[in-house]
Amino acid sequence: MADSYDYDLFTIGAGSGGTRASRIAATLGAKVAVAEEHRVGGTCVIRGCVPKKMLVYGAHFAEDLEDCAKFGWSIGEKRFDWARLRDNVLADVDRLNRAYTETLENNGVTIINERAVLTGPHEIALPSGRRVTARHILIATGARPHVPDCPGxxxxxxxxxxxxxxxxxxxxxxxxxxxxxxxxxxxxxxxxxxxxxxxxxxxxxxxxxxxxxxxxxxxxxxxxxxxxxxxxxxxxxxxxxxxxxxxxxxxxxxxxxxxxxxGRVPNTEGLGLEAAGVELGEKGEIKVDRFSRTNVEHIYAVGDVTDRVQLTPVAIREGQAFAETVFGNAPSAVDHTCIPAAVFSHPPLAGVGLTEKAARQKLGAVKVYQSDFRPMKNVLAGRNERALYKMVCDEADKIVGIHMIGPDAPEIMQAAAVAVKAGLSKRDFDATCAIHPTMAEELVLLR
The missing domain is CATH 3.50.50.60 (FAD/NAD(P)-binding domain)
Known part of the structure; x- marks a missing residue:
């Protein structure tokens, strides 16, 4: 595609959103480069949800080893080695970094391991002194942890x-x-x-x-x-x-x-956005329309840097939609409503759609079905910890929200979220046969 420009697409940031957008654009025939000053993979893979989930798995063993005696297991002296877990997790982060890098390279994307700064509408400067031009520019620099302003x-x-x-x-x-x-x-x-x-x-x-x-x-x-x-x-x-x-x-x-x-702060400082005329919001986020386009026609932004919904799957969907819109001749906008989310706490919780309070404020009268129970594993282990499942419906019994806390709640929620997104009713759940004995069966037995 490129003629008077060095690249059809220049992406700044090789996190989840930038990687997906760059890869899809390249498969659609675009000449693509992506600049990443840190490591390919971004927050989620390098310092976020993936390594954190591995720590969550490691933490679960503390209670599992305590509970296992009730299930007939005899374990010797227990000792936790943080350094071993830490190093194993970081080694897997290295593996994922290589995998993301190979994915881009195998799809013909040029990776530039430098910090990129916009110096004009279509021009990007690199610390090496090189300047390149691009027909389209995508900002996918993510966000960073906020540090309170206090002494010490x-x-x-x-x-x-x-x-x-x-x-x-x-x-x-x-x-x-x-x-x-x-x-x-x-x-x-x-x-x-x-x-x-x-x-x-x-x-x-x-x-x-x-x-x-x-x-x-x-x-x-x-x-x-x-x-x-x-x-x-x-x-x-x-x-x-x-x-x-x-x-x-x-x-x-x-x-x-x-x-x-x-909280997290969008990474927009020092990118030269002012030189390119890109408009920012009050929190420093890049303002975009439903197609992830900024006020500058050929400059787009996806992911946490836009501060719409700071979740990795959302950034990936935004990156995909951007590439399909700009290079696939298939305009696509991400629906930011009814997005499922989870907290990998102990125990984990998850939700999709309207909470009970939000539903009452928006719809007035609602119906709430719930199950408050002790998971079978907890019963035998002697744990009093209880799970709670809630289903919120409108007056016509259409499901507008599902919320749960308990073991494996995020895993169960992924399938439940499809039902809420599809607009199914409580009657559809009632008509579905339960898988017994499971915790998930509570969703089709709610009263």
Whole structure:
């Protein structure tokens, strides 16, 4: 395709969205280059959901090894080796980095391991001194952890550094009330840390159904995790080998590690977007239309840098839709409604569609069906931990939301989300035969 330009597409950022967009564009005949200043794979693969899920798996063994005696297993002395798990996880990250790189190269995409900066509408400058031009430019630089502005903030870490710790901290304070905070709280707690979560609000996981949030809070507290609500940093300072954290509304606390999980900031600084005339939003995000196009006709953006929905599968869909729209002559826009999501806490929770509160605000009268039960495995293991499944329907019994907390909730939710997206009714679930004995059967037995 390229004639007066060096490339048909130049992508800045080789994370999930940028990689998918570049690969699909290349298969559609475009001459493509992608610039990545760090490692191919982006946040999800290198320092996010993939390595974090591996830590979640590792953490689950703490309770499994405790429960196994009730199932007839006799285990010798148990000992956890953080360094071994950490190194195995990082080795698999290396494998995935190579796999993503090979995928791009095998599809004819040129990878440029440099930071790219826009210097004009169609021009990109590289630190090596090289300048290239492109017919279309895609910004897919993702986001980074937000670090609160407080004295001593440099003494804390973010989720980026958590994967490289030399040892599991004996006491850790996690700031934030979102999914990253709750996931790492569960991980550290199962690995033996004394965990405290502090958040400036009065609740956590505010986008999830209230009943699920309350259930996770209750279970987390029973597992020994402490919570400090309405708390904001006053400062962090060294206290011998420890860190002393001062905060509003609470007494100071001494810990060995402070981890910030207070949101993520779009990576738009220093990209030359001003030179290209690209419009940004109040939070520094790139403003785009439903086809991921900026106010500059030939410049697009996908993924976390747009701050629409900061989820890897969403970035991948946006990248695919962009490539099909621009290079496949098949205009495609991503539907950002009814997106399923999960929190890999202990236990995990997941949801899709409207929460009960949101449904009542939007629809007025709604019907709510739920099952509050103790999973069979927990019964035999002697655990009192209970699961909760909720189905929210409109007056015509069309399902507008499903929410659940309990073992394997995210795995079950993936299939349930299809039903909600397709607009199925409670009657469709009632007419489906249960698979017994499973936890998922509760979805077709709700009353």
């Amino acid at each position: 903030a440099e003494l804390g870490i973010t989720s980026n550094e958590a994967f490289h710790l030399d040892a599991i901290p004996r006491r850790v304070l996690i700031a934030g009330g979102g999914y990253i905070a709750n996931e790492f709280a569960g991980i550290f707690n199962e690995f033996g840390s004394k965990v405290t979560i502090m958040t400036r609000g009065d609740q956590m996981l505010r986008s999830y159904d209230e009943a699920l949030r309350d259930r996770l809070l209750h279970i987390s507290m029973l597992k020994g995790i402490d919570f400090r609500f309405h708390a904001e940093f006053k400062g962090i300072e060294r206290a011998g080998d420890a860190l002393r954290v001062s905060m509003t509304s609470h007494e100071p606390i001494e810990v060995d590690c402070v981890m910030f999980a207070t």
